[in-house]
Amino acid sequence: MPLVPPTRDPEGVETGHLHEFLDVSDARVLEIGCGDGRLMRRYADRARQTIGIDLDPVRLRKAASESVPALRASAAVLKADAVKLPFARETFDHAILGWSL
Amino acid sequence: MVHALRETWRVLRPGGTLIDLRPYSGLHPVEVLVDSQELDAGVLDETEAIPIDEAADRAIQQIADEGWFARERDAEFDFLVYWESPVEMAEFVTANWQYTRVPDGLVEHAQNLMAGHSDARLRVHLYPVRIVRYHKTSP
Numbered sequence: 247m248p249l250v251p252p253t254r255d256p257e258g259v260e261t262g263h264l265h266e267f268l269d270v271s272d273a274r275v276l277e278i279g280c281g282d283g284r285l286m287r288r289y290a291d292r293a294r295q296t297i298g299i300d301l302d303p304v305r306l307r308k309a310a311s312e313s314v315p316a317l318r319a320s321a322a323v324l325k326a327d328a329v330k331l332p333f334a335r336e337t338f339d340h341a342i343l344g345w346s347l
Numbered sequence: 348m349v350h351a352l353r354e355t356w357r358v359l360r361p362g363g364t365l366i367d368l369r370p371y372s373g374l375h376p377v378e379v380l381v382d383s384q385e386l387d388a389g390v391l392d393e394t395e396a397i398p399i400d401e402a403a404d405r406a407i408q409q410i411a412d413e414g415w416f417a418r419e420r421d422a423e424f425d426f427l428v429y430w431e432s433p434v435e436m437a438e439f440v441t442a443n444w445q446y447t448r449v450p451d452g453l454v455e456h457a458q459n460l461m462a463g464h465s466d467a468r469l470r471v472h473l474y475p476v477r478i479v480r481y482h483k484t485s486p
């Protein structure tokens with residue numbers, strides 16, 4: 247039997263706080279530890295570019311199949327380690343440690 | 348963690364923003380929602396992970412103390428997670444929440460509270476979830 251996932255934060259409290267703390271409009275955003283893209287889905291449609299990284303290939307596949315297609319073409323996920331980020335200096339306007347530090 | 352934070356600093360533009368958003372470990376209350384009532388069903392025990400939270404706090408404090416990031420503001424909130432049944436909750440938590448233990452008897456107690464109420468639900472409070480905003484500075 248597959249596990250039944252819960253409903254997380256249907257009240258949108260987390261989303262509200264994130265948008266209050268961070269204006270992603272037209273910004274380049276890096277999410278470290280994006281997992282299955284749960285958080286990304288809640289802000290990335292407003293950003294210019296969003297890249298999510300994670301080390302878990304299973305969760306990344308879920309993000310790529312479910313979260314990224316629902317977003318604009320400027321969102322992507324990839325497998326990468328936070329201690330060696332595959333990006334040039336000063337690439338992003340914002341970085342989000344989403345349940346990952 | 349410190350190395351990852353320094354890497355994050357490297358890829359951020361000058362003045363760029365860092366958001367640290369995460370739940371803190373502890374005892375998470377479980378409630379049964381039935382007939383507009385919130386009935387106490389016990390707690391999920393995630394105290395084993397408290398040292399991990401403390402290590403993360405120390406890492407980001409060290410980075411801030413060294414001048415890589417400056418703390419701007421923070422807030423705490425309650426993050427609610429819902430399941431339709433205690434068994435589904437226990438199975439999911441056991442499989443996915445590495446440091447969280449479902450205490451003996453919690454599932455049975457919640458099932459008893461939900462008995463006879465087809466629309467009853469289970470709610471777990473993850474509190475606190477903390478969000479902190481920093482901006483990139485130069486050490």
